[in-house]
Amino acid sequence: PIRDLETIGEELRLKDEEQLIQHIDKLDRTVNRGGDKKLKPE
Known part of the structure; x- marks a missing residue:
């Protein structure tokens, strides 16, 4: 039934x-630890 489809979608x-x-x-942990500088937000 449609209810089941809605439940599955949710x-x-x-x-x-x-x-x-x-x-x-x-990603936040990697950036905060100084890991990958390319991931650091601008």
Whole structure:
């Protein structure tokens, strides 16, 4: 049913958001430690 499709879509969106947050956190840690200078925000 459509309700199931909406639920699946929402769960996929939340998982994508969670992965993006983890990736951003990892990049922040790398930049703050002076790792890759190319990743440093301007």
